[in-house]
Amino acid sequence: MVTIVEKTAGLAAFVRTVDSGSFSGAGRILGASPSAVSKSVARLEKRLGVRLLQRSTRTLSLTAEGSVYYDFVAPLLQGIESAEDVVQSAGSAKGLLRITVPVLVGRSLVSGWVKEFSERSPNIKLEVTVTDRNVDMIREGYDLAIRIGNLDDTGLIGRHLADIPYLLVASPAYLASRGHPESVADLQDHACLRYLLAGRPYAFIFADGRSYLPDGCFDTDDAVTLIQAAMEGVGIVQLPAFALRTEIERGTLTRVLPNDLMATTSIHALHAFGRQVPMRVRLFIDYLMETSERLL
Template identity: 40%
Template sequence: MLRLLREATGLIAFVRTVQTGSFSAAARSLGATPSSISKSISRLERLLGVHLFRRSTRLLAMTQEGEAFYDKIMPLLEQIDSSAETVQSYRAPAGHLRASLPSELGRMILEPIFTEFVPMYPEISLSVGMTDRHVDLLRENYDVAFRVGQVEQAGLMCKTLSHLDMTLVASPSFLRKHGDIESLGQLKNIPFARYVADGKPYPIGFVDGGSILPSGRIDLDSATAIRDAALSGVGAAHLIKRTVQDDLDRGLLVELLPHVKLQTVPFQAVHASGRLPSFRLQLFTDFIATLMRSSARE
């Protein structure tokens, strides 16, 4: 047992390589070099007397022995890692957090993060990415990603923080050109600035379970770009209502079919499966959850 504990570096390198899928990605997340990761794992393999990975120029896959070893060692390392978290609540929370926020909704969240969370926890530092792209938490070394919509990627733990109301909008200039929209049939025949993820357009869902796949005038991968397209009159748009409420109040956008109830979408905090959230991450997630709930009541 003591021999294995002396290879703690190899154990960590092995687990992180499994999680990230490559020596290079594991090295980036650990602040090491790919060669040092490979050498650490090789020393561990010699100690165990088995190959943990099948290596080739194009493939890095676990052997049967590697899978069995990972299943045993991963929970133990997590328990060791989480033991520090049990005492963190007795001191001021500190450390670094790397978070990903969706573009347009994130724009609304940033101000209270700056004015409330940062002053409240001066020992916590933040790196914040703003994108609607579904980041790879392990490969890109994110502690948490806040995402709109369902998360279908395996190996992730999700916590729903709120459900967001959606709306259909268009600019006054768009309506002057295409006429007032008074039925779902008309909705199917007008051009949209569509949200597209992984090459697939996002459907418009209704509370009754039905849906419409809008016809595309222009396809975009961020809510900010879709809002801009709607404001310019390029197309109608299906957006989170709170992100365009100010535009609606100012008359820059008009709500289409306000009597039709649209399906809400979940707003979720996502972190890698097998990683217990740190105390600072719990504080940050709880802050965002409280913020979303309070803004929903306004």
């Protein structure tokens, strides 16, 4: 009879190899050599009687059987790891906290978070992925996601952190050349930079409910690129205020239509733990709740 210990042997090696994309990456996470991880996965494949990973000299990829197996065992492994975290006290909290954040948050806020939170909880290691892609938190092994805007019905648990205003800005050089728009209607005579959300341009939305979708001279789904383009004098852009604070203070960007207030949007922290939230996650959410108004 195969014991539960024998059945679970190699699971961590397999899941971490898929998560990191390599045996060496899994080894760094598990504290083992790449060869030890590779052998552990091979023993798992031998016991199951199927190949889970396709190996080449440069890449690893899941087989069809490996993909199905991963979808089943990855959440189970995360649950086992989380079970120990749930019973930790705040003072003893430790471990890896994997977070995904949008590009603008990563550019503007993460360095401050890392310094302050690390001083509070020195035994918790932060691993932050900066991307505007909505990751699959369970499949990809993330503990927490920071999201801007309306939340989709994904089954994730959300904590509201703050409401953040948008601003319209342009470079002083652009405004000197093209003039300052005096009304929303004047925007049609200006070059506008548009943020692409799910492949569609995001409208300029004002606090009083007005909405204007300009003919964009430049569209991209990379907010940092939009900021750079605006600073180069390409046109007028709409972005969250916290992402523009430094440029406005330095004078490299100037507010446009400052008397026409823009709409606000929400920023949330999301997790998939239900009511049994690991202590390391709870501590970081509590930190964000305390500091979000100041940092944003």
